[in-house]
Amino acid sequence: MEFIDILARIIPPAIFFASPLIFTALGGVFSERSGIINIGLEGLMVMGAFVGIVFNLTFHEVLGDATPWVSIIVAMVVSAIFALVHAVASITFRADQVVSGVAINFLALGVGLFLTKQWYDKGQTDMVDRPFYTIDIPVLNKIPILGDLFFSGWYLTSYLAIILAFAAWFIIYKTPFGLRLRSVGEHPMAADTNGINVYAMRYVAVMISGALGGLGGSVYALTIALNFSHATIVGQGFMSLAAVIFGKWHPLGALGAAIFFGLAQSLSIVGSSLPLLEDVPQIFLLIAPYVLTILALAGFIGRAEAPKSLGEAYVKGNR
Template identity: 45%
Template sequence: MNLLYQMFPLALGIATPIIICALGGLFSERSGIVNIALEGIMLVGAFFGATASLFLEGSLGDLAPWAGALVGMIAGCLYSLIHAFASVSLKADQTISGAALNMLSTGLTVYLCQIIFGAQRSEQFLERFRRISIPVLKDIPVIGDLLFTNVFPTFYLAVGLAVLTWFVVFKSKFGLHLRSCGEYPQASASMGIHVEKMRYIGVLISGCLGGLAGAIMVLSLDVQFTVFSIHGIGFISMACLIFGKWNPYGCLGAGIFFGFSQVLSNYSGQIPFLNGLPSELFFALPYLLTIAALLLFSRKSVGPKASGEIYDSGKR
């Protein structure tokens, strides 16, 4: 049980950017745009978030990481605008546009690092997100040790965003319009809904959350920004979205599952029936589970019908 208490807070910390990024992908895909650029958006958000935190930590102190997260969110939103313009306005292939943004993000962040820091990585942070324990709640048997002791405050932000996303997508007029554009865009247009506008909004919200996820990841789980800071978490978030069946609460649960798969490699030597296996297997485990989740659930999980399709206003 003590091992579980050690693993759980770390798993929640790793799960946080996965959950937030998956929620971003949910907004985009519910509007009808596949956003495989989440990996690149996270990388851009991580760079600008880390850079802003470094420049502001002298004046803001403990608040610098939160300011960096805000800057990362804005940077992700602006970067996703490229994908929105290409996919919605130019009617380009969404997969190619997303892949191009992923490749561009690597060169862009390395280039900006070289200009600002004179190296291909940033300086080390003095201020990062710190783990907290919540008074009273941490004293609850079992649950207190798992959820309210030595946990990053950003995890509670991720939970709050999941609840907010559920309300916005499934209980609001805006969410109804967004989902209709991802299911039957021509029917939505006939009812007076501006499909292109809704898809732009979906992609931009996706960029905001992806950039926020990238900034949170580097400012909580790393000591400096490098081009390897994200290491495939954006793609795992897309698998989390499919695994969670395009539902915010499903993304929350799937994100925690993938967070545990990442942590398992660090504790495999302490688990009796796993300590004899090669460590390389556990480092590959998150990506193997991602593939397995896609194989098992991609056919059973039915996403928005018009997701990935170029909107043609003349189509009936």
């Protein structure tokens, strides 16, 4: 098998699995850059997956081909509102941010499964009729080599994820909003002294995190799972959190880390067709993403420099 053929088999599914992680990891970057730890990324993905699937099943006959796009927008809005639970607990009531995030994870799964049981009378929803489909980009897919690697068999959401990563980099590092966001995460008292509303900035950051987490969950559900159950989101939120840390709280670093984890996930699907991995037992390929997540955190968490006020509740007037 030629090297180009191997890349053509690896790259599209790697980006396919990475896209939900990219969206969610970017949300984690916004939240944690503001100083709020968001362990609840898993729960935000669960809520996004639940809302995206239920909305899709409910309105697919009305909205037609636009259904998956409207579904992910609705999932973003609902997940942003859901993230307010974490924001209120962490910012207003100054609760332990890790405990609050863990509570979000349990709450989202509990609410999703309860409503699924009530509305569908079973432990999972029906399969959606209007998911996202892969496309070929006209003209560009005819480019030798590059056309097969980057412009054939991709989802539009994959392109959106990569574009959004660069947009997040621009917002955080090249705009006044990004400067304020980073300042409240590094030194909230100095930011407050300069007229920046620390509480408002952190609320906005957590809601952005919720919206992007919901986007990641809904994209995962509408491209990979195609329904909602207790096993729709199983660790992808924690992988996204690992991508935030592995990527050193930088949008492009999170992008690269998410693609790395997406590659690990894709190997469980395409690994058996690759010369170097065809004799590796399937179970090892299935657990590879989680093992690599642990190894990445173990190797880099001590070296990555987090925002200085990450996890610290801000009390106005305290020094």
